Amino acid sequence: xxxxxxxxxxxxxxxxxxxxxxxxxxxxxxxxxxxxxxxxxxxxxxxxxxxxxxxxxxxxxxxxxxxxxxxxxxxxxxxxxxxxxxxxxxxxxxxxxxxxxxxxxxxxxxxxxxxxxxxxxxxxxxxxxxxxxxxxxxxxxxxxxxxxxxxxxxxxxxxxxxxxxxxxxxxxxxxxxxxxxxxxxxxxxxxxxxxxxxxxxxxxxxxxxxxxxxxxxxxxxxxxxxxxxxxxxxxxxxxxxxxxxxxxxxxxxxxxxxxxxxxxxxxxxxxxxxxxxxxxxxxxxxxxxxxxxxxxxxxxxxxxxxxxxxxxxxxxxxxxxxxxxxxxxxxxxxx
Amino acid sequence: xxxxxxxxxxxxxxxxxxxxxxxxxxxxxxxxxxxxxxxxxxxxxxxxxxxxxxxxxxxxxxxxxxxxxxxxxxxxxxxxxxxxxxxxxxxxxxxxxxxxxxxxxxxxxxxxxxxxxxxxxxxxxxxxxxxxxxxxxxxxxxxxxxxxxxxxxxxxxxxxxxxxxxxxxxxxxxxxxxxxxxxxxxxxxxxxxxxxxxxxxxxxxxxxxxxxxxxxxxxxxxxxxxxxxxxxxxxxxxxxxxxxxxxxxxxxxxxxxxxxxxxxxxxxxxxxxxxxxxxxxxxxxxxxxxxxxxxxxxxxxxxxxxxxxxxxxxxxxxxxxxxxxxxxx
Numbered sequence: 326x327x328x329x330x331x332x333x334x335x336x337x338x339x340x341x342x343x344x345x346x347x348x349x350x351x352x353x354x355x356x357x358x359x360x361x362x363x364x365x366x367x368x369x370x371x372x373x374x375x376x377x378x379x380x381x382x383x384x385x386x387x388x389x390x391x392x393x394x395x396x397x398x399x400x401x402x403x404x405x406x407x408x409x410x411x412x413x414x415x416x417x418x419x420x421x422x423x424x425x426x427x428x429x430x431x432x433x434x435x436x437x438x439x440x441x442x443x444x445x446x447x448x449x450x451x452x453x454x455x456x457x458x459x460x461x462x463x464x465x466x467x468x469x470x471x472x473x474x475x476x477x478x479x480x481x482x483x484x485x486x487x488x489x490x491x492x493x494x495x496x497x498x499x500x501x502x503x504x505x506x507x508x509x510x511x512x513x514x515x516x517x518x519x520x521x522x523x524x525x526x527x528x529x530x531x532x533x534x535x536x537x538x539x540x541x542x543x544x545x546x547x548x549x550x551x552x553x554x555x556x557x558x559x560x561x562x563x564x565x566x567x568x569x570x571x572x573x574x575x576x577x578x579x580x581x582x583x584x585x586x587x588x589x590x591x592x593x594x595x596x597x598x599x600x601x602x603x604x605x606x607x608x609x610x611x612x613x614x615x616x617x618x619x620x621x622x623x624x625x626x627x628x629x630x631x632x633x634x635x636x637x638x639x640x641x642x643x644x645x646x647x648x649x650x651x652x653x654x655x656x657x658x659x660x
Numbered sequence: 661x662x663x664x665x666x667x668x669x670x671x672x673x674x675x676x677x678x679x680x681x682x683x684x685x686x687x688x689x690x691x692x693x694x695x696x697x698x699x700x701x702x703x704x705x706x707x708x709x710x711x712x713x714x715x716x717x718x719x720x721x722x723x724x725x726x727x728x729x730x731x732x733x734x735x736x737x738x739x740x741x742x743x744x745x746x747x748x749x750x751x752x753x754x755x756x757x758x759x760x761x762x763x764x765x766x767x768x769x770x771x772x773x774x775x776x777x778x779x780x781x782x783x784x785x786x787x788x789x790x791x792x793x794x795x796x797x798x799x800x801x802x803x804x805x806x807x808x809x810x811x812x813x814x815x816x817x818x819x820x821x822x823x824x825x826x827x828x829x830x831x832x833x834x835x836x837x838x839x840x841x842x843x844x845x846x847x848x849x850x851x852x853x854x855x856x857x858x859x860x861x862x863x864x865x866x867x868x869x870x871x872x873x874x875x876x877x878x879x880x881x882x883x884x885x886x887x888x889x890x891x892x893x894x895x896x897x898x899x900x901x902x903x904x905x906x907x908x909x910x911x912x913x914x915x916x917x918x919x920x921x922x923x924x925x926x927x928x929x930x931x932x933x934x935x936x937x938x939x940x941x942x943x944x945x946x947x948x949x950x951x952x953x954x955x956x957x958x959x960x961x962x963x964x965x966x967x968x969x970x971x972x973x974x975x976x977x978x979x980x981x982x983x984x985x986x987x988x989x
Contacts, residue, residue: 344817352833479976482972628825
């Protein structure tokens with residue numbers, strides 16, 4: 326297992342390098358000019374100097390190399406400096422956003438808590454709902470509960486978040502006035518009243534996201550339970566005289582959770598990637614919203630770094646899912 | 661049948677016994693079995709019905725309802741749909757504008773039909789393109805051992821790309837050159853369809869490869885090979901028909917994803933040009949005035965959701981109907 330993990334980890338390095346190279350070359354084709362906003366009265370040679378200062382004068386391959394060095398060498402050192410108070414990166418060039426002229430990583434660190442709060446909570450809520458629903462609807466297959474559950478998951482699959490979001494806003498913010506329609510990221514939680522405010526502004530985006538995630542997970546859980554319920558070991562457990570609760574909750578659920586856990590692991594990058602559309606609808610200024618504003622503002626270093634971070638997370642959690650699968654299911658052997 | 665037969669004509673008798681005048685049941689084709697199983701799935705029948713309805717509506721709708729969706733009629737702007745008159749007799753409604761009109765007086769029903777046309781066209785085109793890519797990669801990887809490693813690594817690579825960010829990226833990057841070459845609508849159509857297809861063929865490829873790997877080892881393929889059938893004929897005559905059912909299921913799911921992705925792009929403002937209606941764009945444009953005119957959000961939203969829901973149910977029913985283990989139960 327360890328050798329398998331190491332091999333996969335080593336293999337993922339060229340994959341990630343290739344992905345980053347593809348994204349970089351794609352961005353080189355971008356039609357926008359970062360100097361487009363500079364007034365026309367600025368002389369051409371000054372503009373050229375400004376371009377050089379943004380690192381645009383070099384050939385693409387050199388730019389790519391410098392970006393690699395900044396992301397893999399400078400930024401970790403900055404992180405160590407920040408964590409341990411050392412001083413290794415005095416004056417070193419970091420990845421600079423063209424929009425704000427501040428380091429990209431600093432902005433990402435500022436935005437991550439909002440995304441983690443909203444999307445992470447949605448994920449946890451979805452898991453907590455989906456697993457019992459999946460278990461029960463598989464146990465009582467074709468019952469009213471199962472039919473209703475299947476219908477709700479179908480709806481969760483089919484209704485896009487850019488429709489459920491505005492719909493919830495109309496119902497709960499405009500008509501009923503229960504929850505605010507805009508997520509206030511400057512809100513500080515320090516006592517019970519402010520916690521309730523935080524809760525009320527989180528409910529709608531969390532529900533929109535949780536509906537989608539629940540739909541997927543409970544379907545997986547149901548299918549996996551149905552596979553396991555007819556197995557011989559279940560009959561054996563019943564024949565031993567174990568109570569139905571133990572047969573289902575201990576024997577069947579534990580075995581059915583194996584594929585579901587890997588599906589959950591595969592979904593984790595999406596938490597960090599942020600829900601671009603949901604964040605846009607509820608004005609949560611998280612990672613997804615950062616990406617889309619950077620795209621529209623032609624802020625290439627930001628777009629490049631964000632997309633690359635998403636790719637790293639996806640590759641990493643694919644690996645985690647595979648390893649988890651091997652650890653949880655002794656029948657799976659990687660060699 | 662009598663017992664007093666001589667041993668000599670026993671074989672003859674036995675053969676005659678096998679020759680029943682007519683089979684006890686009329687023969688059933690596989691297609692009929694599939695259809696019977698499919699018909700039992702109520703959701704799938706609803707899905708099929710609604711999909712046919714919506715397809716016909718957007719195809720022949722423009723002939724039945726001949727109003728130009730782009731025509732600006734500023735005097736008759738902000739009409740409410742006709743059903744609002746049921747509870748609010750003061751509302752601006754009119755039978756000539758059954759779904760009302762928007763802030764520029766463009767007819768909403770005509771816009772819905774035109775928008776549906778665009779959404780369905782993008783959905784079908786992207787789904788077919790992604791199926792073609794996925795099937796080709798899957799068959800090549802499953803059948804030709806030399807290509808397998810490379811193609812599957814590539815599939816993994818594509819699966820580890822962040823899809824929506826990359827889609828947004830590509831659309832914003834290539835919008836200008838394609839618009840210049842193929843016109844604003846044609847360029848965006850090509851771009852969106854290609855991008856959706858490029859980012860959604862991977863599941864099909866994986867499923868098809870798995871099935872091809874299993875079928876390739878079966879005796880009928882060996883038989884075909886032994887009588888000298890060429891490789892491409894084996895693929896065309898023996899392998900492709902056998903992987904048709906997983907392809908059809910992923911076609912249904914692919915259509916649903918393609919419609920949602922197109923609407924999402926339109927919603928984020930990187931889709932078709934502003935005067936070209938699609939359901940996602942109508943929804944996005946209407947969100948700012950949602951309190952006064954909720955129907956402008958609801959109608960396209962319901963249209964997208966019902967279409968996708970019906971396609972998903974259709975896929976579910978197809979999966980059940982095409983699976984021989986479930987069929988006949």
